[in-house]
Amino acid sequence: MYTPFNDDCHEPVVELEHVSFSYRDQQVISDLSFTVKERDFVGIIGSNGAGKSTLMRMIVGLLPAGAGSIKLFGQPIRKFKDWERIGYVPQKNSFNPLFPATVREVVLSGLYNNKNLFRRVRKSQQTQCDDALEVMGIQDIAGKRIGELSGGQQQRAFLARAMINHPDLLILDEPTVGIDAKTQADFFELITHMHEHHHMTFLMVSHDMGMVESYLGKHPKQQNGNINFYVRHSHEIQNCEVRDLQHSLT
Numbered sequence: 001m002y003t004p005f006n007d008d009c010h011e012p013v014v015e016l017e018h019v020s021f022s023y024r025d026q027q028v029i030s031d032l033s034f035t036v037k038e039r040d041f042v043g044i045i046g047s048n049g050a051g052k053s054t055l056m057r058m059i060v061g062l063l064p065a066g067a068g069s070i071k072l073f074g075q076p077i078r079k080f081k082d083w084e085r086i087g088y089v090p091q092k093n094s095f096n097p098l099f100p101a102t103v104r105e106v107v108l109s110g111l112y113n114n115k116n117l118f119r120r121v122r123k124s125q126q127t128q129c130d131d132a133l134e135v136m137g138i139q140d141i142a143g144k145r146i147g148e149l150s151g152g153q154q155q156r157a158f159l160a161r162a163m164i165n166h167p168d169l170l171i172l173d174e175p176t177v178g179i180d181a182k183t184q185a186d187f188f189e190l191i192t193h194m195h196e197h198h199h200m201t202f203l204m205v206s207h208d209m210g211m212v213e214s215y216l217g218k219h220p221k222q223q224n225g226n227i228n229f230y231v232r233h234s235h236e237i238q239n240c241e242v243r244d245l246q247h248s249l250t
């Protein structure tokens with residue numbers, strides 16, 4: 001039976017209203033408003049220095065917006081406490097490859113804030129870690145040092161770290177920079193599969209125009225300065241009735 005799309009059943013996950021940001025006298029984001037709803041996949045493309053990473057850092061609370069408002073899951077960001085609902089994979093070059101941790105330790109660190117980093121790991125947390133390693137297909141390298149891995153393996157490890165809390169929103173900043181074309185294609189297949197089969201919302205900064213166009217369409221839905229926003233809405237995957245039925249089954 002045909003069911004007309006009704007967008008009211010998808011809650012907003014990220015809402016920006018008239019957001020601006022400057023580093024000293026350099027304005028990077030100017031009067032940006034957009035809403036990301038549950039299960040949307042948003043691809044963000046823009047030239048070097050356009051402000052994409054700055055935008056992601058504002059959304060995860062690492063930088064305060066200079067003007068305007070940001071809400072996460074309906075709450076103003078300054079009151080938001082449920083950070084485990086958000087998984088964030090920052091740009092690869094912000095990671096020190098000499099950091100002497102194993103893949104398992106890196107993935108487990110996704111459970112803690114910094115002050116709790118070295119506390120004992122409970123059995124249930126080891127199981128969570130095993131699940132995340134399995135989803136990313138990297139159980140066999142769990143004991144290796146992160147710095148010894150290939151770029152693609154490292155990306156999977158950081159994705160597993162972001163996934164360990166079963167986040168509702170996953171934010172990826174250039175997840176495939178510096179990895180070969182085949183591994184990039186595998187990675188995109190993995191995250192589009194996660195988008196279609198898990199109830200997750202994605203915000204992804206990318207330079208890979210080909211992948212973004214093939215999954216999210218050829219035309220940006222919105223622009224701000226040199227940043228373009230490509231969107232695949234939740235209703236393009238399945239309608240609300242199907243989703244509600246699935247929720248009631250789980």
Ligand SMILES: Nc1ncnc2c1ncn2[C@@H]1O[C@H](COP(=O)(O)OP(=O)(O)OP(=O)(O)O)[C@@H](O)[C@H]1O
Pocket residue numbers: 023028046047048049050051052053054055
């Ligand atoms: N901590 C900082 N202090 C001052 N200026 C900064 C800082 N971080 C970034 N910038 C500047 O702000 C602008 C936007 O940087 P940002 O890293 O957000 O861009 P980007 O779109 O992610 O770029 P890229 O595609 O190269 O990663 C750039 O001109 C950059 O030099």
